Amino acid sequence: MENKNLDNLRHSCAHLLAHAVKQLYPGALNAIGPSIENGFYQDFDMGKWNISEADFPKIEAKMREILPKWQKFSFKEITLQEAKKLFKDNKYKVEMAEKFAKEGKKLQTNDPGDFLDLCKMGQKKNWKNI
Numbered sequence: 001m002e003n004k005n006l007d008n009l010r011h012s013c014a015h016l017l018a019h020a021v022k023q024l025y026p027g028a029l030n031a032i033g034p035s036i037e038n039g040f041y042q043d044f045d046m047g048k049w050n051i052s053e054a055d056f057p058k059i060e061a062k063m064r065e066i067l068p069k070w071q072k073f074s075f076k077e078i079t080l081q082e083a084k085k086l087f088k089d090n091k092y093k094v095e096m097a098e099k100f101a102k103e104g105k106k107l108q109t110n111d112p113g114d115f116l117d118l119c120k121m122g123q124k125k126n127w128k129n130i
Contacts, residue, residue, distance in 0.1 A: 010035035017042045019115040020062035025049040031092035070112035078107050083118060093118045
């Protein structure tokens with residue numbers, strides 16, 4: 001697999017992880033979730049929830065449950081005002097949108113059919129769904 005495809009796969013997995021955690025732990029807020037050299041990560045503010053390594057199998061099972069229902073990611077360019085409205089319940093996404101807008105970057109959402117998220121990955125020329 002080409003490196004760019006591996007990066008895209010890992011980035012998609014970060015979104016999948018965010019979706020699973022948000023379903024299992026209502027009120028959890030996801031922030032950034034990039035591809036990294038050895039995989040991916042997703043930052044969370046878990047709010048009232050405390051999780052440990054013992055929770056990982058449950059989270060992985062939820063990811064496996066969600067994945068077959070996902071479709072090709074669709075990307076949509078949005079305004080800062082739209083981002084603030086769409087992500088009003090996630091202060092981290094609003095902060096990110098404000099930062100991107102201030103830097104002159106496009107604001108985009110991605111959605112695999114049932115999980116709208118703010119994402120700068122769609123700006124990359126080589127984006128493919130794996």
